[in-house]
Amino acid sequence: MEEGGAAVREDRWAWLVRMLAGGGAGLLAALIFVPYFMDTRLVNPVMCLLCVALGVAAGLATLPFADDGKSLLLRSGAHFAVTSALFVLLMAQFYGWWWEGLLLLEGMLALLYALIWLGRWIGWYMEVMQLRTLLGLDAGPSPLKWRETLPYAPFVLLLCDGLPLLLRWAEHEIQRGSILELPVLSALILPFVLLPAGGFFAGVSLGKRQGVCPLYPLACFVCYLPMLSLLSTAELFHGFLAAVPALAGNVLGWMYRRAVPKRGDA
Amino acid sequence: MEVEIKVEPGRQEPKIVILAGEESGELRRLAEELSRLALSPVPVSRGEDKLLLPQGEFLRFYTDGKGVSAQTAQEVFTVRLRLYELEERLDQTRFVRISNSEIINLDRVTAVDLSLAGSICMTLDGAVKAYVSRRYMKKIKEVLNGGRRSRGERG
Numbered sequence: 001m002e003e004g005g006a007a008v009r010e011d012r013w014a015w016l017v018r019m020l021a022g023g024g025a026g027l028l029a030a031l032i033f034v035p036y037f038m039d040t041r042l043v044n045p046v047m048c049l050l051c052v053a054l055g056v057a058a059g060l061a062t063l064p065f066a067d068d069g070k071s072l073l074l075r076s077g078a079h080f081a082v083t084s085a086l087f088v089l090l091m092a093q094f095y096g097w098w099w100e101g102l103l104l105l106e107g108m109l110a111l112l113y114a115l116i117w118l119g120r121w122i123g124w125y126m127e128v129m130q131l132r133t134l135l136g137l138d139a140g141p142s143p144l145k146w147r148e149t150l151p152y153a154p155f156v157l158l159l160c161d162g163l164p165l166l167l168r169w170a171e172h173e174i175q176r177g178s179i180l181e182l183p184v185l186s187a188l189i190l191p192f193v194l195l196p197a198g199g200f201f202a203g204v205s206l207g208k209r210q211g212v213c214p215l216y217p218l219a220c221f222v223c224y225l226p227m228l229s230l231l232s233t234a235e236l237f238h239g240f241l242a243a244v245p246a247l248a249g250n251v252l253g254w255m256y257r258r259a260v261p262k263r264g265d266a
Numbered sequence: 267m268e269v270e271i272k273v274e275p276g277r278q279e280p281k282i283v284i285l286a287g288e289e290s291g292e293l294r295r296l297a298e299e300l301s302r303l304a305l306s307p308v309p310v311s312r313g314e315d316k317l318l319l320p321q322g323e324f325l326r327f328y329t330d331g332k333g334v335s336a337q338t339a340q341e342v343f344t345v346r347l348r349l350y351e352l353e354e355r356l357d358q359t360r361f362v363r364i365s366n367s368e369i370i371n372l373d374r375v376t377a378v379d380l381s382l383a384g385s386i387c388m389t390l391d392g393a394v395k396a397y398v399s400r401r402y403m404k405k406i407k408e409v410l411n412g413g414r415r416s417r418g419e420r421g
Contacts, residue, residue: 072383
């Protein structure tokens with residue numbers, strides 16, 4: 001019990017120190033940046049208050065991660081709700097109530113949160129791998145199964161980068177000298193047949209071998225992005241036409257593996 | 267080495283005395299090993315029955331609001347001792363506190379998993395689930411890095 005009490009006292013101190021440090025940093029930021037951005041020598045007290053509050057929220061950002069399970073989700077959710085509310089209010093002071101812009105900024109904040117969460121989760125996963133090794137158990141798959149996904153990277157590069165370039169080149173060659181240029185291969189067959197089918201079937205294969213690998217559909221999407229600047233026929237939604245079937249195939253392969261275990265697994 | 271056993275009627279726990287000409291590292295290790303082997307069994311209850319079970323039998327000790335329970339692969343017993351008393355009494359290279367309410371036998375851990383919400387779940391003997399509190403992670407790693415490694419080296 002004493003140990004628990006000491007831990008609570010330590011927590012309270014940590015909260016207080018971080019709140020003060022965050023609030024101080026927020027105040028400093030307000031005094032330096034607000035006059036600069038608003039092009040005035042006066043510091044708006046509302047903005048100043050919001051900066052301090054946002055600084056306090058940022059100071060407390062790591063504390064929800066000290067817990068786990070339900071408590072972590074609740075604390076983290078509450079922290080995000082408070083931070084995003086303060087952030088919107090502060091941005092509205094700068095740019096006015098321009099909803100589209102504010103939503104975009106909120107989306108960026110949510111993405112930042114998701115990235116921090118992912119980073120923290122990978123840290124925990126490394127700890128679990130270490131525990132497994134110390135206990136003499138199999139260390140298990142790599143974080144987010146990046147190592148298991150790696151053998152599929154050449155295929156993803158071929159499907160999402162090599163194939164579009166090849167098809168576009170073939171179209172040019174076939175239609176050379178022709179007045180009418182119809183990009184049937186690169187604007188129709190590639191995005192609506194080859195990308196979904198290739199992503200899906202390779203996803204099934206990966207899912208059957210390694211289970212759900214979240215980096216695989218992400219790699220399909222990211223690898224297609226350079227095509228947006230290289231090919232005039234490429235569209236952003238083509239990336240989703242590769243990534244979504246890739247995810248579906250991967251999940252299906254994983255479900256198949258669960259339903260029909262390999263011989264010798266049992 | 268000469269080994270002698272003397273029976274003393276009425277003695278509760280065995281006592282081992284090593285007689286030697288001088289102290290050495292080997293003797294200290296032998297003493298450590300013997301004290302580990304001779305760790306006292308844990309008194310548990312099953313209804314009206316009182317039993318003494320060897321420590322290695324237990325998967326975990328936990329509190330469930332009513333009192334302390336001890337779980338083996340076969341059944342769950344009631345324990346009179348508090349968790350902190352058990353912690354002092356149990357083999358500290360084998361048993362470790364994983365949360366405010368649970369002590370587990372590390373030798374019986376068959377899997378360690380992480381949930382999306384960051385909960386670490388240990389599976390004991392392939393069936394019993396125990397959840398690790400993050401506050402105890404450092405201590406668990408210290409036990410695994412320290413005591414168990416030196417035990418492994420000697421073995």
